[in-house]
Amino acid sequence: MLLTIRSLSKSFPGTRALDAVDFDLAAGEVHALLGENGAGKSTLIKCLTGAYSRDAGEIRLDGAPVSPASTSEAQELGIGTVYQEVNLLPNLTVAQNLTFGREPRRFGLIDGRAQADMAREMLRGYGLDIDVTRDLGSYSVAVQQVVAIARAVALSGKVLILDEPTASLDAAEVRMLFDVVRDLRDRGLGIVFVSHFLDQVFELCDRLTVLRNGQKITTERVADLDRVKLIGHMLGRELDDAIETAEHSPAAAQEAPEILRFEGIGRAGVVAPFDLSVRRGEVIGLAGLLGSGRTESAELLFGVRTAQTGTARDADGPVAHATPREAVRAGFGFAPEDRKTDGIVADLSVRENIILAMQARRGWTRPIPRAEQARLADEYIAKLDIRTSDAEKPIGELSGGNQQKVVLARWLAMNPRFLILDEPTRGIDVGAHAEILRLIRDMTDAGMSMLVISSEFDELVAAADRIVVLRDRRHTRELTGAEVATDEIVRAIAAADPREAAAS
């Protein structure tokens, strides 16, 4: 075995994050590390990379015991890590990033040409033909990801840990990344792959290890395992096929009264003008590839960007939604795609995050009484099954799925009539995933209308009553009734736009 971990334990005040965990990694394998949020995956990785010091247990690399005290020490030992948020410097060039800390020098000065050559050499074999003298930030996340991998492999070269590398990539980029990973595997590296996307695990990995509540549940060959069993391991219970069998009657929603009508909403260079009518209690799905204008459509509706054209009306007349404040006043809510930068207020407590929007609408002069705040927080913590030790814990310390639930709770507490969810299940573990979908269903049953954006078409099909398909910043098609199906979405995205065809 390349890497052997025995009885690794790590505690934090109040929790036992890892409890005598064993883990093996062979050279030339891709080994998935799976588990719900809070299962102990990141703690295990941080112990491996020296970010945390372990309380007990043993780590052996090539048979020799190691205990890295810092990330750089781990790198020198041969353990490199690439995170979801690429931790390179976007304002340096690709070459500078690749050679950072060991720049080729000439007469004591950095030799730019040798540096570029060195960078090109490092990127060879990754199928990446890019200008290494351009800023890293000017390339897509996928390219940055590969650059980060190249750097980690060059620095370390034995064990490569990929922590959620595909979370912000589209399908083609994922394929490119997987080619790179397979190639590295064939070159004899041991690769640890952490992901929430089970499809990807089945596609890429040789073996997998499941953690739950800080304990190792099982290590198995991927080929010997089916999906249902895997999810059972992860959740510790059998998944009642909630998503697949979700009872909803599109027909009923179709007949519900219209509560909002957007006409000609658009902004030059962002999204072409579109119409949208919202009925009471329905879920509208928004489907399209990355960059097709999904998020931008939501932002125009919620006033994050101001629409240049178009009107919004409800039964009582025009509705102002030029700014988020106006949109909130009009009874809209918006849980954005990027939770960390646009959703949570990290240092504030769970309670404060939940009451934030409500407090903003009441105005600063009318604070919500502390007891009422606590009641609201407890209510939603229970209702949404938010896993936190208490309501006063800073939200930043919660896992991704629980942070998302808090953001949802913030809006549910407002009881909006129209709630926009942008990628509500991204980066969330399987259990929370199902819960959030069930929650969407509950809310719409209670009469709330929703607009859900997701790049997982299966999820959209399961949740939505009808689906609007976007392509190239244009709303191209609306799927209703029996058309609400994955292959229909794919067909709609792939189809040539009739208007475009006519125009050209």
Added chain:
Amino acid sequence: MTRTLRRILPQILTLAVLVALVSLFFPQFLSVDYQGGRLSGPVIDVLKRGAPVALLAVGMTLVIATRGIDLSVGTIMAITGATAAWALASGWGAAAAVLLALMAGLACGVWNGCLVALIGIQPIVATLILMTSGRGIAQLITEGRILTFTDPGFAWLGSGILLGLPVPVYIWVGTAIAVALLMRRTALGLLVESIGINRSASALAGINATVLLIAVYVASGLCAALAGIIATADIRGADANNAGLWLELDAILAVVIGGNSLLGGRFSVAASVLGAMIIQTIDTGILLAGFPSEYNLVIKAGLVLMVLLVQSPNLAGHWYALRRHVRRRREPAPSDRSAP
């Protein structure tokens, strides 16, 4: 209440240690006399002399909580002081002078706030503009000289006595309490912290971040105006060149010593004004100890560094680890680790 106490405990302890240290060099530091209807003694001096920095620190705390910084407060003191002195010299009464000075501070705050919140200039640059140009404005008002006045009512604000204590003490303590209550008894504190931690998420939650940002700079301007009024009333003259000079740095230092993060978010006004008192204790202590003036800045720098080191969370972590280590050594082979 206990939460507030726990938050400001490090500052209180630091202050206590400093007072003990100063008392070593100047044993009568804690002695207070009562004569002629007024309390006097080094501690009273600290409370009175610390008024400008304490006031500036109150406003600065709010600005820093929004992840901003206000470098112009020292200059605003000069402008507002000059405005007040000009009003008095032109024959307006003390009340009008105070009002006019406050309006000048408000205008300065609105200017800073608009540059930051509406135009989106980085706070350090936006307030630097007023910091550098503002003294020129103050000099225009005073025509380059020290503009003196004799109005006893206005001078009372700087050097008067009320119930035995100097008036400036009432002004800064009152302002600090009022601001702290305003922040914590309404939702303002939460909203300010929220935009400081994550402005974009806060805006999406419907918080009017623009107006709040302008408001904190206005608050800072008003606090600076009060400080300017006290400084001017104290010497019965407006000194455009020297009033509030470099005090913005002391104010920022006070906020930092108060344990508030320069990255914005959680704040404590009480801790900041304690920080101001810590700085003033150092200043007054140095004066009383009677070292040659060449050593003033070195001693101050050394003490400030010590204060910051002692309060550093990093060091606190090491201290905690060390203590645990020692305890573990002392109790060999603990079979049960459920002990605290």
Added chain:
Amino acid sequence: MMKTLLTSAAITACAFAASAQTVGFSQIGSESGWRAAETTLTRQQAEERGIDLRFSDAQQRQENQIAAIRSFVAQGVDAILLAPVVATGWDSVLEEAKEAEIPVVLLDRRVDSSDDLYLTAVGSDLVHEGSVAGQWLVDNKPEGTCRVVELQGTTGSSPAIDRATGFRNAIEGNADIEIVRSQTGDFTRTGGKEVMESFLQAEAGNEICALYAHNDDMALGAIQAIKEAGMDPGDDILIVSIDAVPDIFQAMADGDANATVELTPNMAGPAFDALEAYWADGTEPEKFIQTESKLYTQSDDPMAEYEARKDLGY
């Protein structure tokens, strides 16, 4: 259009040159009341002598002063007055003036350049100022030992160093005068007041016999501190300071201050005297003309002095 303007400007310049001497004055700026008074007095002196004064305010920047001198040289003035903002970096521009045979007179501050590059320098002797103040105390102190507290100028500045030295020189040999506390008040009123408060705390107030302040502003701040401590400045504690700004005369008239040593802002008077002699028959003056450091006390009709000075721009 441009051309006519230029021509007419040239004609005006010629016309002035014919009727009166033209002198360019490069002033540092207006950072203090004293400097404002220097500017006012220079203008007054020029007017009285029928000299055409070209004034340039450098706003504390040497490059502005160099540009002003070059422009004076280009205009062909008859002499240049320079109050240099810093001591170094003047060689080349002074050489340009010398080549154009324009005499340069330095006011108030000195430069590091060789002294054949300027005609003369007019200024006060800071050490002498300190010793005049010290001598006054030696002559006027009450019977018995006298414990003195000193408010110094900004630490490390040359006025602070020299005025401290001069005072100590003067009191040397008087065993009953002792400087018990010495601390900087940064030349400001606030500084003077704050430090005096600490002096009063540290030394029991009634044991201090005199205060020596390196400038009047600090003395004025200290006077307020003494009053607020319930004592009588000028009586309980003697006050002697330097500069002779208007407000200290007001304080002397009120009996709150005892003496001040004048740092005269009239640097231009001696400068114009030297220049007129030089223009008349080429008389080379001494390289340093020391202005008088006159002592004023309560018996010198302080109210009249106050009235005479209050409009000079202090």
